Amino acid sequence: MTESSRDTKTALITGAARRIGASIAKALHQRGYNVIIHYNHSKDDADCLVESLLAIRANSAVAIQANLQELSDLDRLSESATAQWGHINLLVNNASCFYPTPITDTITSQQSDNSTKLVDWNTIIDTNLRAPYFLSLSLADELRKVNGAIINLVDIYAERPLKHHSIYNISKAGIAMTTQTLARELAPEIRVNGVSPGAILWPENESTEQNAAQQRIVSQTPMARSGAPEDICEAVCYLAASSFVTGQIIKVDGGRSLYL
Numbered sequence: 437m438t439e440s441s442r443d444t445k446t447a448l449i450t451g452a453a454r455r456i457g458a459s460i461a462k463a464l465h466q467r468g469y470n471v472i473i474h475y476n477h478s479k480d481d482a483d484c485l486v487e488s489l490l491a492i493r494a495n496s497a498v499a500i501q502a503n504l505q506e507l508s509d510l511d512r513l514s515e516s517a518t519a520q521w522g523h524i525n526l527l528v529n530n531a532s533c534f535y536p537t538p539i540t541d542t543i544t545s546q547q548s549d550n551s552t553k554l555v556d557w558n559t560i561i562d563t564n565l566r567a568p569y570f571l572s573l574s575l576a577d578e579l580r581k582v583n584g585a586i587i588n589l590v591d592i593y594a595e596r597p598l599k600h601h602s603i604y605n606i607s608k609a610g611i612a613m614t615t616q617t618l619a620r621e622l623a624p625e626i627r628v629n630g631v632s633p634g635a636i637l638w639p640e641n642e643s644t645e646q647n648a649a650q651q652r653i654v655s656q657t658p659m660a661r662s663g664a665p666e667d668i669c670e671a672v673c674y675l676a677a678s679s680f681v682t683g684q685i686i687k688v689d690g691g692r693s694l695y696l
């Protein structure tokens with residue numbers, strides 16, 4: 437490891453091959469961070485992003501694959517990420533799993549077989565809640581050494597539930613409490629904060645019916661538009677650079693939560 441690579445801050449961003457995670461990785465890279473682009477299935481996107489960042493600055497980006505549902509992958513990810521440049525300054529828990537899990541289905545399947553709903557529970561809770569918690573603990577010793585920080589991507593639905601998404605809502609309420617409880621546990625060496633997006637990027641391949649719901653959401657947003665990934669990046673970069681803010685969750689939602 438060279439002297440300059442020790443001086444350069446390093447960030448691990450989960451789920452960073454595409455969409456909001458990729459924008460966060462680019463924003464942190466632009467602010468001088470070396471970035472570890474974690475991905476699960478999106479290898480081509482991750483490789484492409486790394487290539488574009490390396491073209492800007494040599495030895496400044498790398499991609500690492502891990503399935504966050506596997507506890508063994510979490511340990512491997514934290515070890516490989518730390519080994520890359522010898523230190524980690526920032527963990528951004530961005531990866532997430534989002535799909536509807538209507539309660540009516542749960543009740544029906546409970547009468548016969550709970551196994552389908554248990555798969556949904558494990559998939560969403562393990563990805564959105566268990567993985568950020570254990571990844572934070574795995575990296576705590578390294579983050580402590582450099583007075584590092586953790587930033588969790590939450591959701592405004594952590595406080596006011598989105599209909600038909602009970603497991604997702606529960607997972608995001610859990611990550612909100614993870615943010616606060618780890619801020620207490622890991623202080624004063626490590627700061628832990630969150631960003632709660634409103635409507636930023638719609639899920640891909642939405643139906644016409646869902647498009648109508650999107651229009652309703654925008655019409656209920658005081659800023660009268662959906663947000664952009666850059667709006668989230670601004671908040672992440674602020675929290676990464678601050679030194680006295682911990683245990684806070686910033687809503688970046690165009691004011692939508694005022695009406696939920």
Ligand SMILES: NC(=O)c1ccc[n+]([C@@H]2O[C@H](COP(=O)([O-])OP(=O)(O)OC[C@H]3O[C@@H](n4cnc5c(N)ncnc54)[C@H](OP(=O)(O)O)[C@@H]3O)[C@@H](O)[C@H]2O)c1
Binds near residue numbers: 454503532563634
């Ligand atoms: N989009 C919005 O408007 C919005 C609104 C509110 C909150 N948020 C929050 O903001 C964050 C980013 O949102 P987004 O819409 O950009 O996220 P996304 O596209 O739904 O997911 C980001 C990445 O998570 C990764 N992922 C999912 N399951 C995984 C697993 N088991 N192991 C490893 N990686 C896994 C996927 O990586 P691969 O593609 O590599 O498989 C995916 O590309 C999320 O935490 C989300 O809950 C977003």
